[in-house]
Amino acid sequence: MSKxxxxxxxxxxxxxxxxxxxxxxxxxxxxxxxxxxxxxxWEHMPNLVLLDLVMPIMDGFETYRRLRxxxxxxxxxxxxxxxxxxxxxxxxxGAEDYLRKPINLDILQAKxxxxxxxxxxxxxxxxxxxxxxxxxxxxxxxxxxxxxxPVKLTPTEYRLLSVLMRKVGRVVTHxxxxxxxxxxxxxxxxxxxxxxxxYLRQKLEENPRKPYYVLAEWGIxxxxxxxEEVPAEQAA
Amino acid sequence: MSKxxxxxxxxxxxxxxxxxxxxxxxxxxxxxxxxxxxxxxWEHMPNLVLLDLVMPIMDGFETYRRLRxxxxxxxxxxxxxxxxxxxxxxxxxGAEDYLRKPINLDILQAKxxxxxxxxxxxxxxxxxxxxxxxxxxxxxxxxxxxxxxPVKLTPTEYRLLSVLMRKVGRVVTHxxxxxxxxxxxxxxxxxxxxxxxxYLRQKLEENPRKPYYVLAEWGIxxxxxxxEEVPAEQAA
DNA sequence: TAACTTTTGTTAAAATTTTTTAACGCTAGG
DNA sequence: CCTAGCGTTAAAAAATTTTAACAAAAGTTA
Numbered sequence: 001m002s003k004x005x006x007x008x009x010x011x012x013x014x015x016x017x018x019x020x021x022x023x024x025x026x027x028x029x030x031x032x033x034x035x036x037x038x039x040x041x042w043e044h045m046p047n048l049v050l051l052d053l054v055m056p057i058m059d060g061f062e063t064y065r066r067l068r069x070x071x072x073x074x075x076x077x078x079x080x081x082x083x084x085x086x087x088x089x090x091x092x093x094g095a096e097d098y099l100r101k102p103i104n105l106d107i108l109q110a111k112x113x114x115x116x117x118x119x120x121x122x123x124x125x126x127x128x129x130x131x132x133x134x135x136x137x138x139x140x141x142x143x144x145x146x147x148x149x150p151v152k153l154t155p156t157e158y159r160l161l162s163v164l165m166r167k168v169g170r171v172v173t174h175x176x177x178x179x180x181x182x183x184x185x186x187x188x189x190x191x192x193x194x195x196x197x198x199y200l201r202q203k204l205e206e207n208p209r210k211p212y213y214v215l216a217e218w219g220i221x222x223x224x225x226x227x228e229e230v231p232a233e234q235a236a
Numbered sequence: 237m238s239k240x241x242x243x244x245x246x247x248x249x250x251x252x253x254x255x256x257x258x259x260x261x262x263x264x265x266x267x268x269x270x271x272x273x274x275x276x277x278w279e280h281m282p283n284l285v286l287l288d289l290v291m292p293i294m295d296g297f298e299t300y301r302r303l304r305x306x307x308x309x310x311x312x313x314x315x316x317x318x319x320x321x322x323x324x325x326x327x328x329x330g331a332e333d334y335l336r337k338p339i340n341l342d343i344l345q346a347k348x349x350x351x352x353x354x355x356x357x358x359x360x361x362x363x364x365x366x367x368x369x370x371x372x373x374x375x376x377x378x379x380x381x382x383x384x385x386p387v388k389l390t391p392t393e394y395r396l397l398s399v400l401m402r403k404v405g406r407v408v409t410h411x412x413x414x415x416x417x418x419x420x421x422x423x424x425x426x427x428x429x430x431x432x433x434x435y436l437r438q439k440l441e442e443n444p445r446k447p448y449y450v451l452a453e454w455g456i457x458x459x460x461x462x463x464e465e466v467p468a469e470q471a472a
Numbered sequence: 473t474a475a476c477t478t479t480t481g482t483t484a485a486a487a488t489t490t491t492t493t494a495a496c497g498c499t500a501g502g
Numbered sequence: 503c504c505t506a507g508c509g510t511t512a513a514a515a516a517a518t519t520t521t522a523a524c525a526a527a528a529g530t531t532a
């Protein structure tokens with residue numbers, strides 16, 4: 001069964017998560033500091049780490065960096081509302097996902113499930129194809145099809161979709177998107193981003209008012225929906 | 237040494253080519269009809285066939301098709317001025333190159349050399365990269381660099397360049413380019429084609445008046461220059 | 473819950489870029 | 503020297519992108 005390491009300086013959080021995750025069938029390790037967490041990580045090589053960013057002794061970023069050095073790349077960041085900037089930074093550094101405190105256990109479980117499924121599906125991590133039976137994207141061929149019909153995207157729309165594809169199922173922060181689509185030096189890029197998200201939804205979503213593919217992450221960025229498993233005969 | 241088969245109903249042409257090509261060190265077979273040519277082709281599997289399109293018994297197209305069936309894909313079409321349309325058709329069917337009669341032996345030799353070099357260089361036939369030290373094109377990455385500096389192409393310019401790339405060093409007919417860049421139904425596409433050739437030259441050529449890369453083939457189409465061998469340390 | 477704040481979504485218009493169209497000069501080939 | 507086809511230029515048309523303003527929704531606070 002999968003191993004999960006929780007690192008947080010709040011003992012109440014550690015206890016809550018340990019009890020909950022164990023009822024879900026995970027093997028759980030907890031650590032009250034970054035240093036202790038790294039030791040446990042080194043020893044047990046957990047499949048997932050839940051990491052609180054605000055910790056006194058060794059700060060969350062340093063801990064995150066060292067976890068990656070150890071070879072652990074599945075990290076979900078936990079952050080308080082007030083240091084959302086830190087979460088953004090961690091996501092841009094490559095964290096898998098983020099979770100706002102106070103922790104909603106249903107959301108947590110959903111994210112864990114998604115993450116494990118993704119890791120198994122695409123361990124190669126080359127996201128140049130998307131296919132869920134309705135929407136079919138091929139970045140190499142530069143084609144987008146919706147229920148068999150080709151969708152025409154403008155160059156900017158295409159770049160935006162590519163950036164989201166690169167991290168399918170994971171949040172991509174506003175800043176990261178803006179940097180990758182419009183380039184580094186860009187004032188007021190959020191306006192354009194919102195507009196192009198709108199355009200993409202008009203072209204890709206069945207009901208643009210209730211987006212299914214292109215999802216907003218409030219205050220953070222956007223996420224392209226993880227494709228559902230697709231029947232084998234449709235996969236081609 | 238390489239084998240060349242010449243198929244033409246004009247005995248004078250056969251003799252001329254046989255003598256000339258043998259002085260160039262090739263093993264030469266000649267045939268006065270398509271049927272005889274196919275037999276020789278089957279028997280000797282020549283590396284190259286020079287095929288006259290206008291022949292009485294079996295017409296050039298039929299011969300060309302059967303040569304391909306045999307597995308011979310290096311065919312240079314020879315055509316008289318008056319049936320240029322046929323040459324265009326043969327090129328669109330995949331012939332390697334064409335030669336106008338009366339035959340200029342210098343041009344013939346140049347084309348043969350180019351063709352053999354190309355066959356050896358890119359036997360895989362995947363032309364997604366172009367690099368001669370100055371101009372660097374990567375179709376997959378969708379980037380074009382000139383002496384290290386990125387060149388910005390519009391979508392149409394890019395499609396045009398891609399079509400020429402697909403057949404580097406070979407002629408691509410006007411009609412084929414227009415079909416691939418602008419789509420099938422298109423009236424007066426030649427005007428746009430000429431203009432976009434102009435744009436490409438402005439962006440790629442050192443001296444757009446004396447094009448080096450994007451070459452016109454009078455009455456037939458365009459050709460992207462075969463890249464010269466590039467020093468190994470520049471190849472990356 | 474109600475009021476408020478922040479962020480996201482939508483719309484419209486202006487600005488820019490790309491593409492088309494058309495006219496005409498130039499050049500190669502006959 | 504004539505003609506067909508190529509190259510160039512300019513202007514109009516269409517598409518794409520930016521900008522700005524405002525509406526709607528989500529999150530926060532009392």
